[in-house]
Amino acid sequence: MFYNIDFHIHTNFSDGEGSIEEVLSRAAGLGLKAIAITDHFEFADLGQLEPKMAALKKHLRAIRRQAVKYRLQVFTGIETGYDFPVGTELREMVDIIIRSIHSWPQGIDFKKVQLMDPVIWEIYKEQVLKLLQMHNTDIAGHMMGYFPFPPEQITGLSFADKRLVEREIRNKFFDQRWQAEVIKLAAGNNIAIEIHNPTLAPGPEFVRAAASKGVRFSLGSDAHRLSWVGKVDYGCQIFSQLKLTEKNLFWPGGGS
Ligand SMILES: [Zn+2]
Ligand SMILES: [Zn+2]
Numbered sequence: 001m002f003y004n005i006d007f008h009i010h011t012n013f014s015d016g017e018g019s020i021e022e023v024l025s026r027a028a029g030l031g032l033k034a035i036a037i038t039d040h041f042e043f044a045d046l047g048q049l050e051p052k053m054a055a056l057k058k059h060l061r062a063i064r065r066q067a068v069k070y071r072l073q074v075f076t077g078i079e080t081g082y083d084f085p086v087g088t089e090l091r092e093m094v095d096i097i098i099r100s101i102h103s104w105p106q107g108i109d110f111k112k113v114q115l116m117d118p119v120i121w122e123i124y125k126e127q128v129l130k131l132l133q134m135h136n137t138d139i140a141g142h143m144m145g146y147f148p149f150p151p152e153q154i155t156g157l158s159f160a161d162k163r164l165v166e167r168e169i170r171n172k173f174f175d176q177r178w179q180a181e182v183i184k185l186a187a188g189n190n191i192a193i194e195i196h197n198p199t200l201a202p203g204p205e206f207v208r209a210a211a212s213k214g215v216r217f218s219l220g221s222d223a224h225r226l227s228w229v230g231k232v233d234y235g236c237q238i239f240s241q242l243k244l245t246e247k248n249l250f251w252p253g254g255g256s
Pocket of ligand 1: 079100101102141142146
């Protein structure tokens with residue numbers, strides 16, 4: 001089974017490589033059925049909200065204007081942080097709100113703590129639980145990977161090495177009790193969990209447990225490069241392996 005969708009794509013509005021036009025043309029060329037452009041919208045200084053909202057509005061208008069030229073369904077979205085305040089205006093501007101963890105709370109000094117210090121991962125896990133209780137959240141993005149490693153702690157590690165470190169962290173610190181709490185909150189608050197292609201996470205056991213509680217899953221490439229658009233094969237493989245169906249798939253607006 002293969003779903004020709006990708007609900008997590010960046011453009012050069014944030015830190016992606018391609019323009020809107022390039023992303024749309026790539027997605028249409030690949031024969032995708034539906035995509036979401038979900039650029040980063042997260043910043044520490046909330047005094048900047050007004051100009052940033054104006055820029056976002058312009059970006060969303062450009063997406064909608066260009067989307068009509070292509071034979072695929074295009075949703076708009078943002079990827080924001082675990083605690084970014086999303087008000088009604090922003091909620092109504094986009095189809096999809098992904099929340100992911102891109103930073104640590106204030107006050108953690110990584111010169112004093114090591115990457116494999118359990119204390120750090122207790123804090124990370126708390127952030128995930130907080131994310132799952134935030135209003136205006138459709139999808140919890142890459143919660144089991146793309147951790148906000150401080151650069152000095154991962155010097156010299158390749159992309160693949162970092163994914164291995166992440167796997168080790170998941171196995172070591174992401175205990176069953178926490179996973180059950182994640183599933184309970186996602187189900188209770190109707191938040192989909194992303195099956196994130198670059199980090200190949202979460203794994204099938206977690207997905208099976210979450211699906212049994214009615215949690216839905218979003219498929220995302222998290223493409224920052226054009227060549228990644230539509231790469232959701234890991235999620236499709238999990239769906240197939242666990243015999244999940246469209247009912248288990250996140251779709252903007254609640255239906256499927
Ligand atoms: Zn992210
Ligand atoms: Zn992303």
